[in-house]
Amino acid sequence: MTARTITAAVLVIGDEILSGRTQDTNTNYIAKFLGTLGIDLREARVVPDVEAEIVAALNALRTRYTYVFTTGGIGPTHDDITSDSIAKAFGVGIDYHPEALALLGARYKNPADFNESRKRMARVPDGADLIRNSVSIAPGFRIGNVFVMAGVPAIMRAMLENLMPHLERGAVVHAITISTRLPEGRIAAALGRIQESFPDVAIGSYPFYREEGFGVQLVARGRDSGSVEGAAKAIETMLEGEGDRPERLKN
Amino acid sequence: MTARTITAAVLVIGDEILSGRTQDTNTNYIAKFLGTLGIDLREARVVPDVEAEIVAALNALRTRYTYVFTTGGIGPTHDDITSDSIAKAFGVGIDYHPEALALLGARYKNPADFNESRKRMARVPDGADLIRNSVSIAPGFRIGNVFVMAGVPAIMRAMLENLMPHLERGAVVHAITISTRLPEGRIAAALGRIQESFPDVAIGSYPFYREEGFGVQLVARGRDSGSVEGAAKAIETMLEGEGDRPERLKN
Numbered sequence: 124m125t126a127r128t129i130t131a132a133v134l135v136i137g138d139e140i141l142s143g144r145t146q147d148t149n150t151n152y153i154a155k156f157l158g159t160l161g162i163d164l165r166e167a168r169v170v171p172d173v174e175a176e177i178v179a180a181l182n183a184l185r186t187r188y189t190y191v192f193t194t195g196g197i198g199p200t201h202d203d204i205t206s207d208s209i210a211k212a213f214g215v216g217i218d219y220h221p222e223a224l225a226l227l228g229a230r231y232k233n234p235a236d237f238n239e240s241r242k243r244m245a246r247v248p249d250g251a252d253l254i255r256n257s258v259s260i261a262p263g264f265r266i267g268n269v270f271v272m273a274g275v276p277a278i279m280r281a282m283l284e285n286l287m288p289h290l291e292r293g294a295v296v297h298a299i300t301i302s303t304r305l306p307e308g309r310i311a312a313a314l315g316r317i318q319e320s321f322p323d324v325a326i327g328s329y330p331f332y333r334e335e336g337f338g339v340q341l342v343a344r345g346r347d348s349g350s351v352e353g354a355a356k357a358i359e360t361m362l363e364g365e366g367d368r369p370e371r372l373k374n
Numbered sequence: 375m376t377a378r379t380i381t382a383a384v385l386v387i388g389d390e391i392l393s394g395r396t397q398d399t400n401t402n403y404i405a406k407f408l409g410t411l412g413i414d415l416r417e418a419r420v421v422p423d424v425e426a427e428i429v430a431a432l433n434a435l436r437t438r439y440t441y442v443f444t445t446g447g448i449g450p451t452h453d454d455i456t457s458d459s460i461a462k463a464f465g466v467g468i469d470y471h472p473e474a475l476a477l478l479g480a481r482y483k484n485p486a487d488f489n490e491s492r493k494r495m496a497r498v499p500d501g502a503d504l505i506r507n508s509v510s511i512a513p514g515f516r517i518g519n520v521f522v523m524a525g526v527p528a529i530m531r532a533m534l535e536n537l538m539p540h541l542e543r544g545a546v547v548h549a550i551t552i553s554t555r556l557p558e559g560r561i562a563a564a565l566g567r568i569q570e571s572f573p574d575v576a577i578g579s580y581p582f583y584r585e586e587g588f589g590v591q592l593v594a595r596g597r598d599s600g601s602v603e604g605a606a607k608a609i610e611t612m613l614e615g616e617g618d619r620p621e622r623l624k625n
Contacts, residue, residue, distance in 0.1 A: 138578055140402075142405060143402055143407075150398070151396075153394075154391075154393060156394075157394075158393060164392045165422060166419065166427070167419065169401070169418040169419075171417075176417075198579065198581065200566065201569050201579075202576075202578050236560075238563065240558075240559050240560075241562075243562075258583065275581060277583050278583070307449055309489075309491075311494075312491050314452065315491075325453075326452070327390055329395075331526070332509065
């Protein structure tokens with residue numbers, strides 16, 4: 124049970140997220156994906172298409188977590204500055220990657236169509252390895268502990284699949300969710316005592332306000348399934364003692 | 375046109391976002407809300423329910439941006455540690471706020487129902503002002519340039535409405551979105567030249583891959599509506615020169 128904890132951060136790069144134009148869904152997808160591998164997502168940041176911001180955030184995150192996953196900014200247009208910023212953060216050069224040039228070039232029957240802008244997508248920092256994707260061909264790349272992916276969700280997901288074999292895995296977190304109609308404020312003290320009894324389980328309390336009514340979802344999460352089950356049972360017993368009929372939800 | 379730029383950051387606090395259990399939608403809502411006030415959202419971070427992480431992130435953000443908006447962690451349960459963490463970040467004490475106690479206490483006919491857990495929601499850092507909400511009564515608070523809000527979206531939105539009068543406003547950013555069926559790689563060079571001609575406009579290029587087909591949305595954003603219109607016209611003329619019939623989208 125003392126296996127090394129594998130941690131990760133997500134760095135979302137893009138003005139369109141900060142302006143509110145686009146709702147980021149990549150972080151949530153990556154969070155769930157890492158969960159299946161037993162990797163803990165510990166932090167996420169969103170920064171604009173500004174080199175100094177990308178460099179500073181990347182260097183803060185890559186020195187702190189096992190892995191960093193970036194999304195966005197690796198296309199062919201002037202606002203795609205991620206690859207250059209990553210090279211700068213690592214203090215390395217950047218050049219056309221022969222394999223990336225071959226992959227991209229093969230898409231065009233007329234060589235004139237493989238123009239400078241499209242060739243830009245083959246530029247990767249020195250020492251980086253490509254991450255392939257079957258959706259748009261243009262690859263992402265890995266350098267050190269940083270995985271650089273596209274922002275378009277379908278492409279990002281294809282890249283995530285392809286980089287999976289390169290990730291170290293941890294013990295998977297087990298989660299049990301219990302739904303109750305009792306208000307948080309009535310069960311909070313008892314819930315706090317249960318949390319104290321199960322120090323290796325993280326118990327979260329998430330109220331919801333929906334059309335069909337109010338309620339709370341109580342989530343027990345931990346790497347020891349026996350402890351998680353024990354905490355869940357203690358929560359259910361407590362809720363029943365308060366006159367509720369708690370419901371376990373499928374996770 | 376040399377009005378002060380008002381900047382902001384969002385700090386999302388909550389294990390449930392990082393585990394992938396919950397898709398954060400508050401950041402996108404706040405981004406759009408700030409946009410209507412001419413405030414630039416410059417960064418967003420998600421941190422877990424861990425005091426040291428909240429303190430470090432808050433102190434990094436509040437010293438850098440005009441405003442910081444936090445969401446999550448101000449309820450009655452043991453995992454709600456935002457208020458204490460904010461007090462620690464500011465190096466001030468924390469105590470029951472008389473007005474918050476009165477607001478919350480008025481909800482309970484039986485004084486015994488206003489238990490310690492519920493009273494916890496009236497604890498705010500010394501010197502903070504309350505942010506009211508009509509949805510759940512439990513208030514958020516403002517301390518210095520930091521606005522502390524609930525994580526439940528309906529409550530967060532009610533708080534955002536109520537704190538609006540306290541925000542300084544900036545010049546609103548104008549945006550024009552143009553949709554094209556031409557691939558990014560074909561127009562990238564021309565688009566880059568247009569960007570160079572309109573330095574006070576930020577031109578973004580966002581490819582989409584949908585069932586109905588591929589395409590790109592080109593967005594021109596800036597505070598000078600004449601420049602934005604000029605950039606948009608230049609983009610449309612360029613696209614028409616490439617044989618496309620570009621379409622302006624309503625923003």
